[in-house]
Amino acid sequence: MNIFESALKRLKQAAKYEKIPDWFLTSLSTPERTIEVSFPLKRDSGNVELMEGYRVQHNNLLGPYKGGLRFHPNVDMDEVKSLAFWMMIKNAIVDNPFGGSKGGIVIDPKKLSEKELERLTRSFTQMLSPNIGPEIDVPAPDVNTNSKIMDWMAEEFKIQSSKFKIKYNKNELKAVVTGKSVGNGGSLGREEATGLGGFFILEQLIKSLSLKKPLTVAIQGFGNVGSHLAKILYQNGFKVVAVSDSRGGIFENSGVGFNIELVKKCREEKGFLAGCYCIGSVCDLAEKKKGGIVSNEQLLELPVDILIPAALENVVTNKNASKIKAKIIFEMANGPVSAEADEILNKKGILVVPDVLCNGGGVIVSYFEWLQNVKGERWSLEKVNKDLKNKMEHSFEEIWKIYQDRKVDLRTAAYILALQRLSQKINP
Numbered sequence: 294m295n296i297f298e299s300a301l302k303r304l305k306q307a308a309k310y311e312k313i314p315d316w317f318l319t320s321l322s323t324p325e326r327t328i329e330v331s332f333p334l335k336r337d338s339g340n341v342e343l344m345e346g347y348r349v350q351h352n353n354l355l356g357p358y359k360g361g362l363r364f365h366p367n368v369d370m371d372e373v374k375s376l377a378f379w380m381m382i383k384n385a386i387v388d389n390p391f392g393g394s395k396g397g398i399v400i401d402p403k404k405l406s407e408k409e410l411e412r413l414t415r416s417f418t419q420m421l422s423p424n425i426g427p428e429i430d431v432p433a434p435d436v437n438t439n440s441k442i443m444d445w446m447a448e449e450f451k452i453q454s455s456k457f458k459i460k461y462n463k464n465e466l467k468a469v470v471t472g473k474s475v476g477n478g479g480s481l482g483r484e485e486a487t488g489l490g491g492f493f494i495l496e497q498l499i500k501s502l503s504l505k506k507p508l509t510v511a512i513q514g515f516g517n518v519g520s521h522l523a524k525i526l527y528q529n530g531f532k533v534v535a536v537s538d539s540r541g542g543i544f545e546n547s548g549v550g551f552n553i554e555l556v557k558k559c560r561e562e563k564g565f566l567a568g569c570y571c572i573g574s575v576c577d578l579a580e581k582k583k584g585g586i587v588s589n590e591q592l593l594e595l596p597v598d599i600l601i602p603a604a605l606e607n608v609v610t611n612k613n614a615s616k617i618k619a620k621i622i623f624e625m626a627n628g629p630v631s632a633e634a635d636e637i638l639n640k641k642g643i644l645v646v647p648d649v650l651c652n653g654g655g656v657i658v659s660y661f662e663w664l665q666n667v668k669g670e671r672w673s674l675e676k677v678n679k680d681l682k683n684k685m686e687h688s689f690e691e692i693w694k695i696y697q698d699r700k701v702d703l704r705t706a707a708y709i710l711a712l713q714r715l716s717q718k719i720n721p
């Protein structure tokens with residue numbers, strides 16, 4: 294089963310519990326528009342390479358298409374289709390007036406200079422310009438993209454709009470992408486929103502399950518999502534005992550947990566987490582507690598209370614699901630658990646909290662950013678975080694109620710909620 298089929302399987306599963314016409318289910322399973330572009334990138338050396346990029350606009354029943362852009366060598370159409378589909382589900386769950394889309398370029402941005410990265414981003418924006426816009430499709434950051442890239446996109450979109458005499462006012466022009474820097478119309482709180490949103494859900498979950506802190510946590514992925522969440526959990530009484538990035542990670546064995554602020558500082562200095570093993574206080578902690586270096590595969594199998602995949606999809610599959618020892622898998626990455634693995638984990642009694650709920654904080658604050666831009670407003674960090682908390686908690690409560698009433702797993706409960714919201718728009 295490829296990743297897109299695996300994604301759709303969850304929708305079909307949930308549809309068994311709702312009265313959904315077949316044509317509507319097929320429509321929700323089919324991308325409305327797939328865009329494939331190729332364009333030249335001039336390297337600093339003078340060489341020219343042909344780049345390949347995608348944008349999938351899955352569905353806009355609930356509002357303009359909305360979804361991130363990923364720059365990664367493994368990006369392909371199936372991955373982008375899955376990510377766009379999940380954005381539709383996620384926006385429905387968190388009750389955002391947005392549809393689902395996603396995009397990406399097949400590239401390892403770490404191998405590009407800053408100038409090359411800017412040329413790449415601007416060329417891609419030129420290719421996408423006829424199909425994006427504040428009321429059409431609104432990109433945002435994802436893996437290996439950030440506020441600087443979003444600022445370049447917003448600026449390039451403005452240039453393209455004036456070239457083609459498309460009239461947007463100043464506010465609307467900013468709303469073409471979210472996740473911009475604060476100085477360029479970005480929202481306060483957007484950068485940490487996905488991690489913070491995940492924390493709000495985790496707090497609700499442990500309350501609902503009557504679990505007591507301290508709980509041990511292993512986190513795979515230490516980028517925007519993983520590193521912010523790790524810090525928030527550390528500050529709120531969780532014991533983060535393992536963290537990793539693409540080059541592996543570190544763990545400690547006593548359950549006391551790392552000081553994530555020190556780990557973050559060390560990673561910034563060293564460039565990768567495994568390089569932090571045996572550096573100053575990070576080493577003291579790891580060594581005294583009989584810790585060490587851990588591979589990404591080993592991290593998934595550690596005996597912790599909560600495992601948090603926060604990197605890429607398909608890391609828990611039918612090959613390793615039976616070896617997972619965590620009691621809860623809390624999906625901060627999109628699609629980290631395959632459909633086959635879900636079945637094995639359910640049988641083992643491991644609670645999987647689905648991506649479409651856990652990581653919805655990012656797109657919620659993206660919505661707040663879009664709203665601030667179109668209305669010409671500026672919200673305080675306090676307001677952003679309070680409204681984020683309300684929206685996350687409300688989504689959790691609705692899913693938890695379906696979970697208890699219908700006696701389904703949490704992922705199915707989340708998809709049932711999404712189907713209920715999307716079905717309100719049935720209009721053949």
Ligand code: NAD
Nearest residue numbers: 435436437487514515516517518538539604626627652655
């Ligand atoms: P990022 O680029 O900031 O960080 C990705 C992290 O994953 C890095 O630490 C990287 O080293 C690590 N990584 C890459 N390949 C890996 C591998 N094979 N094994 C282990 N670690 C690996 O990306 P991000 O924005 O933090 O996104 C992470 C996940 O969260 C993705 O699935 C993304 O779709 C999802 N997500 C992101 C947002 C957001 O607001 N950025 C919102 C919702 C969901």
